[in-house]
Amino acid sequence: MFLDERKKKILQSIIDDYISTAEPVGSRTVARKHELGLSSATIRNEMADLEEMGYLTQPHTSAGRIPSDKGYRFYVDQLMKQSELTVDEICSIKTAMDTKINELSQLLKQVSLVMSKITKYTSMAAIPERKNSVLKAVQVVPVEKGKALVVVITNSGTIKNSLISISESILPEYLISVSNIFNEKLSGLTIEQINMPVIREIELLMGPSQEVLMPILNGVTDCIEQIDSTEVFLEGAINMLNYPEFSNVERAREFLKLMVEKDLISRVLKDVNAEKDEIVIKIGHENDIEEMKECSLVTTTYTAGNVVIGTIGIIGPTRMEYSKVLAAVNFMKNKMKDHVEKLIGKDLSGT
Structure with missing residues (x-):
């Protein structure tokens, strides 16, 4: 059944009141507060129609009406006044x-x-989920003897870190040069693109001290897995x-x-x-x-x-x-x- 303008105004009045008070709304309240130029009896009849059409429900026999989901949907789509933030x-x-x-x-x-x-x-x-995150930067930061932090930054602005164990003989200065190598070779790649040829290139650049390679790669993988969730x-x-x-x-x-x-x-x-x-x-x-x-x-x-x-x-x-x-x-x-x-x-x- 089509909602005429009178029914729309009554429905809007009821929903506005119910949103602000959380109390079922009766015909007298609508007549008194909203100046629709209608008697309580007329409003009551219209409310009964709106209930029959599924826009309102009556929680108790003697109570006023409250909106149904269908009523709220009609309100949001067609009746609601626009609000502005203070x-x-x-x-x-x-x-x-x-x-x-x-x-x-x-x-x-x-x-x-x-x-x-x-x-x-x-x-x-x-x-x-960020599948195929692209690495923007990789940093290896010394924390204490035998510990370092792998920090990964992606092009989506996400930063993750992973604590790794390394040999206590590794010097902080060496980790700085390692960071530069990882940055140069991994920046712009996804985790799937970090393949054996890329790892071999990193190995060659790192020289003899390669025991830190796998812990760092594991740290990078851990960071990416965090990002991808x-x-x-x-x-x-x-x-x-x-x-x-x-x-x-x-x-x-x-x-x-x-x-x-x-x-x-x-x-x-x-x-x-x-x-x-x-x-x-x-x-x-x-x-x-x-x-x-x-x-x-x-x-x-x-x-x-x-x-x-x-x-x-x-x-x-x-x-x-x-x-x-x-x-x-x-x-x-x-x-x-x-x-x-x-x-x-x-x-x-x-x-």
Whole structure:
């Protein structure tokens, strides 16, 4: 059935009220607060129609109505007013982003933190699997006798390190020259391209002291394996306990348990990659994961060139303040674009 303008206004009024109060909304409240020029009886009849059409539900016989997932979907797609961030919120984002950041994972973690603070919901961020990461630099740093740190930097701005054991007779000066050799021969290569001919070239350049070669190569491999796995960041899970939907101890426990499942969060965010550069909203039962069917999820990806370099999601109750979340995600998306380009360049298509 088609929704006429009167039904749309009533539905919008109910959802706006329910988002702000978490209390079922009755016809008298709509008549009193929203000046629609309609009597309570007329509004009550329209609400009954909206319920029959699946846009509203009635939790108790004598109570007012609350939105259904279908109602929220119609609201988000057609009724919701656009929101803007406050000056203080914009300043807090800019301050957070102006912090000196030299690695992609640091940037995503910072973004996740500030988004949780602004929206007052839970934020999730992930750096997807980086298959075939290209090495930008390799450094071997002496730590103490018999120990060195292999540091690998990729062209995507990721930095990883691995502690290795080496002969106690190896001098720090020698490790500096070894770093130069590894940098010269490995920069620009993927882990798959570090083959025997490349290793032989490094052997020749290293000369007689080759016992450190394999430990360093193992350290480089360990760093690459860390880079190639998905990194997940979670902030503000405790925020959800502030909402009446999660006042039930069992419900709160289930949500917090879900939030520590990093593999599950990674899967949720990975599903967004197909919608590159779009903001995706999944409401209630639109979520594939059973434990999230009473939550809403707003997600987007950040790209450099044609490559997805990160995904962020905001999760909250279905009674989420959608306009506020979308304003925050949109603003952060634009800020992230500039920061990502400064950090790792505009085009990663060569990776």
